Amino acid sequence: MRKSTWIRQHLAALRALLVLTVITGIVYPLAVFVIAQVPGLHDRANGSLIESGGEVVGSSLIGQSFADADGKALAQYFQSRPSAAGDGYDPLSSGASNLGPESIVDTLNADPSNAKPSLLSTVCARSKEIGDREGVDGSRPFCTEDGVGAVVSVIGPRDTNGAVSHPVRVVSVNQACPAQPFVATYLGVRVECAKPGEDYSVGRIVPIRGDAPADSAVPADAVTASGSGLDPNISPAYAAIQVARIAKSRDISEDQVRQVLDAHTAGRTLGFLGEPRVNVVELNIDLDNRDPPRG
Structure with a gap:
């Protein structure tokens, strides 16, 4: 049973x-x-694949890097936003840098190639590079003119609120010696450059805003990566500052470039979701189809 x-x-x-x-x-x-x-x-x-000349050249859902073997931006192409996915836009390694707004102090090293920049210095360096490349003002608040975070360590006795009213030493923590500090003095004390390997956390870490405009000519999406690192889109503002460079490189008028740009500019989804955007991959492919790069 x-x-x-x-x-x-x-x-x-x-x-x-x-x-x-x-x-x-x-x-x-x-x-x-x-x-x-x-x-x-x-x-x-099937992956929103894009074909050009009978070959699959990418996907409209995944960004691409338009740079040479040394990582230098190719002048004839619109540039994508930065990516922290693998070596850049790697769909097998999607993700962000995981650095937050409190990441403002670099880890310096005697060998600059082994230094670890903070998020602030990374943003500052990108903004300066893009400003120089596009011929616009790349300055940002809390950034030095040489493209690192404008941060000092103020060392000295502290009051009950943690403030250092009478510092004995001030160090520009993100400018390795023999760099010239971005300010000569702070609270009457000469500012020193930072020595790689020395710990300045004993002092009060103070970011210095500087006199850069609150709204930089280089948009935020140009200097920060997306959460996935795969975003194929940039803002119309970032695309707009690239028009002159691309027109010059391709030997066409800026109006011609803007016509192609306008054709690939999408508004908010359903009129209220998200932000206006430009798909860089589709835009660059269309540019090549309409006007192949010279040389």
Whole structure:
């Protein structure tokens, strides 16, 4: 009797396994595949791939780097936003740098190639580079003219609020010696450059705003990576400051470049979701199709 019950229970479990395997392992995936082939869904379901000259050259969902082997921006192309995904836009290593707004002090090293910049210095360096490349003012608040975070360590006795009213030493913590500090004095004390390997956390870390405009000519998306590191879009503001460089490189008018840019500028989704955006991958491919780069 017990054996018969045991057999029936196991046969019922086996039938349930077979039925669920057919439904979830065959019927459901097949139904999803068939629905995905419906016109209007087909391209998205297959990766939103972009073809040019009969070859797949990318996806409209994943950004690309438009730089040479040394990482230098190619003058004839619109530049994407930075990426922290692997070596850049690696879909197998999507992710961000995980650095937050409190990351303002660099880890200096006698060998500059082994230094670890803070998020602030990374943003400052990118803004300066883009400003120089695009011919606009790349200065930002809390950034030095040479493109690092404008941060000092104020060393001395502290009051009950933690402030140092009479400092005995002030160090520009992100400017390695023999760099010239971005300010000569602070609270009447000469500012020193930082010595790699020396710890200045004993002092009060103070970011210095400087006289840069609150709204930089270089937009925020030009100097910060997306959460996934794969975002193919940039803001229309970042695209706009690149027009002159691209027109000059391709030997065409700025109006011609703007016409292509306007064709690839999308507004807010449904009129209120997200921000206006420009798909850099599609834009650069269209530019090459309309006007191949010279040389």
